[in-house]
Amino acid sequence: MRQFFLFMLCSLALAQPPVAPTNEQTGALRGDNSGNYNIINSFELGYRFASVGGNGGMYDSTVNYGDGIRLLSSSLTVQSRDGHGKLFDHLLITTQGLGNDPYQSAILRIEKNRLYRYDMMWRLTEYVDPAATISFGEHAMDTTRRMQDHDLTLFPVSPFKLFLGYSRNLETGPALSTIQLFNSQGDEFPLFSNVHREVNEYRLGGEVRLLGMRLNVMHGWEDFKEDSPQSLLAPSAGNNPTDRNTLTSFQSTQPYHGTSPYWRVGLFREGKKLWAVNGRFTYVAGKRAFALDEVSAGTDFRGTPTQLQVVTQGSADRPALTSNLTISIFPATHVVLTNQTSFSNIRMIGDSFFTEISNGSVVSPTLPFQYLGIQTFANTTDAMFHPTKWFSFHGGFEYSDRHINSVQGQSDLGSPAPSQSPFEQSNQLKAGTLGFRLKPIKPLTISVDGEVGRANHPIYPISDGNYQSFRARAEYKMKLFRVGAYAKSDYNINSDVLTSFASHARQYGADGSWVPLSWFSIDASYTKLHLNTLGGINYFSQGVDVSGESSYYVSNIHSANLGARFTLLKRADIYAGYSHVQDVGDGRATPYGAGLYSALPAFQAAQTFPLRYLSPQVRLSIRITPKLRWNTGYQYYGYREQFSAAQDYRANTGFSSLAFSF
Amino acid sequence: MTLLRVAQAALFLTALSKGADYVGSEACKTCHAPLFNQFFRNPHYQSISSGKEPPENTGCESCHGPGKAHIDAHGGKATIIAFSEIGPEKTLDACLRCHSQTLSRANIRRSVHTQEDVVCTNCHSIHNSKAPKFLLAKKQTELCYSCHASVKAQFSMPFKHRVNEGVVECTDCHNPHGTFAASWRMASRPRMVDQKEGNEEPCLKCHGDKRGPFVYEHASVRIDGCETCHMPHGSTNPKMLKRPTIFTVCLECHNGAGTFGIGNNGVFHLSAAHNMADPRYQNCTTCHARIHGSNADPLFFR
Numbered sequence: 001m002r003q004f005f006l007f008m009l010c011s012l013a014l015a016q017p018p019v020a021p022t023n024e025q026t027g028a029l030r031g032d033n034s035g036n037y038n039i040i041n042s043f044e045l046g047y048r049f050a051s052v053g054g055n056g057g058m059y060d061s062t063v064n065y066g067d068g069i070r071l072l073s074s075s076l077t078v079q080s081r082d083g084h085g086k087l088f089d090h091l092l093i094t095t096q097g098l099g100n101d102p103y104q105s106a107i108l109r110i111e112k113n114r115l116y117r118y119d120m121m122w123r124l125t126e127y128v129d130p131a132a133t134i135s136f137g138e139h140a141m142d143t144t145r146r147m148q149d150h151d152l153t154l155f156p157v158s159p160f161k162l163f164l165g166y167s168r169n170l171e172t173g174p175a176l177s178t179i180q181l182f183n184s185q186g187d188e189f190p191l192f193s194n195v196h197r198e199v200n201e202y203r204l205g206g207e208v209r210l211l212g213m214r215l216n217v218m219h220g221w222e223d224f225k226e227d228s229p230q231s232l233l234a235p236s237a238g239n240n241p242t243d244r245n246t247l248t249s250f251q252s253t254q255p256y257h258g259t260s261p262y263w264r265v266g267l268f269r270e271g272k273k274l275w276a277v278n279g280r281f282t283y284v285a286g287k288r289a290f291a292l293d294e295v296s297a298g299t300d301f302r303g304t305p306t307q308l309q310v311v312t313q314g315s316a317d318r319p320a321l322t323s324n325l326t327i328s329i330f331p332a333t334h335v336v337l338t339n340q341t342s343f344s345n346i347r348m349i350g351d352s353f354f355t356e357i358s359n360g361s362v363v364s365p366t367l368p369f370q371y372l373g374i375q376t377f378a379n380t381t382d383a384m385f386h387p388t389k390w391f392s393f394h395g396g397f398e399y400s401d402r403h404i405n406s407v408q409g410q411s412d413l414g415s416p417a418p419s420q421s422p423f424e425q426s427n428q429l430k431a432g433t434l435g436f437r438l439k440p441i442k443p444l445t446i447s448v449d450g451e452v453g454r455a456n457h458p459i460y461p462i463s464d465g466n467y468q469s470f471r472a473r474a475e476y477k478m479k480l481f482r483v484g485a486y487a488k489s490d491y492n493i494n495s496d497v498l499t500s501f502a503s504h505a506r507q508y509g510a511d512g513s514w515v516p517l518s519w520f521s522i523d524a525s526y527t528k529l530h531l532n533t534l535g536g537i538n539y540f541s542q543g544v545d546v547s548g549e550s551s552y553y554v555s556n557i558h559s560a561n562l563g564a565r566f567t568l569l570k571r572a573d574i575y576a577g578y579s580h581v582q583d584v585g586d587g588r589a590t591p592y593g594a595g596l597y598s599a600l601p602a603f604q605a606a607q608t609f610p611l612r613y614l615s616p617q618v619r620l621s622i623r624i625t626p627k628l629r630w631n632t633g634y635q636y637y638g639y640r641e642q643f644s645a646a647q648d649y650r651a652n653t654g655f656s657s658l659a660f661s662f
Numbered sequence: 663m664t665l666l667r668v669a670q671a672a673l674f675l676t677a678l679s680k681g682a683d684y685v686g687s688e689a690c691k692t693c694h695a696p697l698f699n700q701f702f703r704n705p706h707y708q709s710i711s712s713g714k715e716p717p718e719n720t721g722c723e724s725c726h727g728p729g730k731a732h733i734d735a736h737g738g739k740a741t742i743i744a745f746s747e748i749g750p751e752k753t754l755d756a757c758l759r760c761h762s763q764t765l766s767r768a769n770i771r772r773s774v775h776t777q778e779d780v781v782c783t784n785c786h787s788i789h790n791s792k793a794p795k796f797l798l799a800k801k802q803t804e805l806c807y808s809c810h811a812s813v814k815a816q817f818s819m820p821f822k823h824r825v826n827e828g829v830v831e832c833t834d835c836h837n838p839h840g841t842f843a844a845s846w847r848m849a850s851r852p853r854m855v856d857q858k859e860g861n862e863e864p865c866l867k868c869h870g871d872k873r874g875p876f877v878y879e880h881a882s883v884r885i886d887g888c889e890t891c892h893m894p895h896g897s898t899n900p901k902m903l904k905r906p907t908i909f910t911v912c913l914e915c916h917n918g919a920g921t922f923g924i925g926n927n928g929v930f931h932l933s934a935a936h937n938m939a940d941p942r943y944q945n946c947t948t949c950h951a952r953i954h955g956s957n958a959d960p961l962f963f964r
Contacts, residue, residue, distance in 0.1 A: 083711020318875035350877030378849035423925035559815035
């Protein structure tokens with residue numbers, strides 16, 4: 001019964017995961033013995049269905065579950081019973097969504113005590129984005145990302161360890177894009193892109209224990225290549241058919257390859273006597289080479305037939321060096337002082353040969369280049385004091401100094417680059433933190449934290465300038481009952497002579513879970529996320545410079561989750577859940593309105609985006625035999641925008657499955 | 663209660679002292695049979711199966727201290743190191759005695775979790791783990807959501823990383839044991855965000871095509887990071903942007919106001935050719951398609 005309660009509690013606090021796979025336990029937790037091994041094995045096989053009405057692209061972008069047979073989940077654990085297995089002592093395989101779910105994963109861990117440990121993770125994600133509100137839907141994507149990570153550790157608990165690793169990240173699939181041609185009075189044309197991006201990373205490292213310290217060294221190579229040719233599927237009059245720009249043919253190849261070898265060296269010592277120290281040094285020498293060959297034909301804004309070829313080739317480097325040194329001292333019982341000093345230096349240097357051939361004439365070949373350097377020094381000191389078990393507090397101070405250099409320009413071929421003074425910018429940040437934690441009685445925890453920071457030259461209007469952040473949280477937790485509440489605020493003010501920027505984010509929430517009866521449990525959470533930002537904007541409207549207006553964005557998101565679980569006759573489990581997200585915006589009934597900080601209707605409409613996204617679900621799981629369950633479930637998804645129905649959808653999804661264990 | 667704490671503290675300090683009374687894990691089996699019988703599944707069982715560890719690093723007593731007094735007293739929390747009684751500070755010390763060897767835990771002393779007294783046993787359940795790896799007390803997302811309710815709300819948004827769907831985990835981007843200072847955003851915040859090997863944003867672990875280097879970098883990506891424009895947990899806006907339409911994202915920085923930007927001369931103002939009353943110019947990335955960086959065009963056209 002105790003295990004049952006714990007299981008029920010573990011099943012709570014879910015944030016409305018998809019209705020399948022199920023969470024119900026199938027088979028015995030203790031497994032079966034076979035020879036010297038203990039085996040626990042289960043899998044859930046079923047059929048998932050989905051029926052979508054409305055904007056299917058939006059459904060695919062936000063949910064994307066489809067029809068078909070799936071191995072919804074599986075798990076296999078093989079454990080040696082005496083820790084002396086022949087080839088391995090522990091084997092773990094878990095999978096989810098195999099078969100054609102848009103989100104699939106598999107995990108493998110195999111290890112032999114003290115000899116080796118191998119971890120593998122494989123993941124697949126279908127990514128769909130209609131991008132309707134971003135670029136007229138002309139940057140839609142329908143790609144698949146496959147990722148795999150392999151890590152082998154030899155002698156994992158010895159004074160000398162070896163690490164080998166390999167990761168692969170592959171993104172492929174069709175996408176749309178756009179290009180602006182043929183000059184500043186041109187038009188934008190939709191293109192088809194065949195995306196192929198690939199990252200392969202190889203890692204080799206070791207760790208050795210010396211003189212009470214540990215030295216960890218890792219060397220890796222990250223190879224990246226992108227070959228995503230773009231083409232025109234059909235002659236196009238462009239986004240603005242009233243002008244005379246047309247595109248009749250287009251082909252672009254732009255291979256972009258490179259390697260980023262890196263070193264990471266760590267030195268650390270832990271052991272609570274008087275002090276602990278760790279240091280880390282990393283260096284990445286990123287280099288990528290590229291070429292672009294773009295050929296297009298059509299008519300320009302005068303209607304003149306135009307052929308344009310753009311050829312670019314070159315390389316870009318980004319050496320990045322970082323170092324960190326952390327020292328912790330323990331001057332007295334219950335006191336920990338920690339200081340970390342860090343430095344990072346990132347430089348980006350790029351040059352490329354660029355030439356344009358317009359109607360057979362070469363137009364000023366140039367050699368553009370850019371340099372961007374960022375150096376950041378930071379020092380942080382934190383103090384923690386635990387005078388009693390029921391009270392502790394901490395405080396800290398951080399100083400950081402960032403210096404940015406930038407040079408951007410171009411020179412004619414054969415001529416030396418013109419000397420240019422770099423643009424420079426420095427910013428110093430000073431921030432202090434303070435917080436305490438109270439535990440007046442065992443089940444109750446109260447924590448309060450605050451941070452105040454001042455930066456003297458934030459680089460962007462929205463960067464942290466004069467900011468303050470406060471957080472308070474209280475939690476009352478018992479074995480079968482938990483309730484918590486929190487409040488959080490993040491304010492940032494960044495004013496200037498010509499503009500001002502103020503951001504106010506406030507979050508409030510409460511959540512709880514309760515197991516009142518052995519056959520019934522419930523959990524619920526509510527969060528209010530408020531954000532308003534007021535920023536000065538300056539733009540041109542029909543040739544007139546408009547200044548003095550503001551962009552005032554307001555978002556008021558209410559998010560609630562409710563879940564209840566019932567067990568009937570010790571045989572059937574029913575789970576009912578509901579998730580509701582609603583942005584009520586600033587409360588307006590129409591997208592446009594006077595006095596909304598900007599005279600331009602488009603700005604007025606962009607300042608709030610009320611919508612509703614909800615998803616109820618119910619799932620039934622019946623134990624047929626101790627090792628076999630039948631599961632079925634239904635989940636509805638509804639998406640509705642208040643000011644436009646173009647992207648709304650309703651989806652009915654569900655599944656039926658059998659879960660076995662043996 | 664005070665006496666109990668004094669006894670606990672004294673026991674903790676002397677637990678590892680030479681000559682302490684270790685009795686071996688088999689002795690624990692008598693009373694704690696259910697735990698002992700399942701202990702072979704526990705990674706800590708290696709300390710027993712190897713047969714090579716000294717008593718203070720073997721089995722039950724490696725964490726709970728010497729058991730003789732506990733047995734002599736026929737049980738009781740005052741005669742053994744009971745983690746429910748010793749408090750977060752000593753719990754951390756006890757676990758770090760063995761588990762400090764990993765570079766990923768090098769910053770645990772200065773981590774926000776430690777400052778909040780969230781230590782090992784708040785997330786890891788040594789004897790009743792419900793997760794397949796790392797002895798986590800629950801499935802990872804449930805564990806994190808139980809405190810980070812606002813993050814849970816963000817992952818319920820229409821556009822989000824697929825954490826609830828099980829294909830992305832919190833630890834893909836975060837290191838709950840603390841991290842080194844970030845190389846972006848003034849090295850100040852965020853504090854618990856893990857870094858790619860070269861101390862770059864964790865976003866680049868998956869989104870390698872945004873990494874560059876490019877001949878023409880969009881400086882904001884490198885200097886203040888991806889969060890300048892995106893909300894990495896989730897958003898009501900496509901592409902997890904901070905705003906529902908792209909031109910408001912851009913214009914909040916690109917307003918030409920002085921003292922900002924690399925040269926303190928403001929961030930590039932739009933040219934007069936941009937007629938913002940025309941919907942054509944309200945979709946900035948239609949022309950500036952390579953907004954994360956370009957090798958061919960300083961205005962990110964191609």
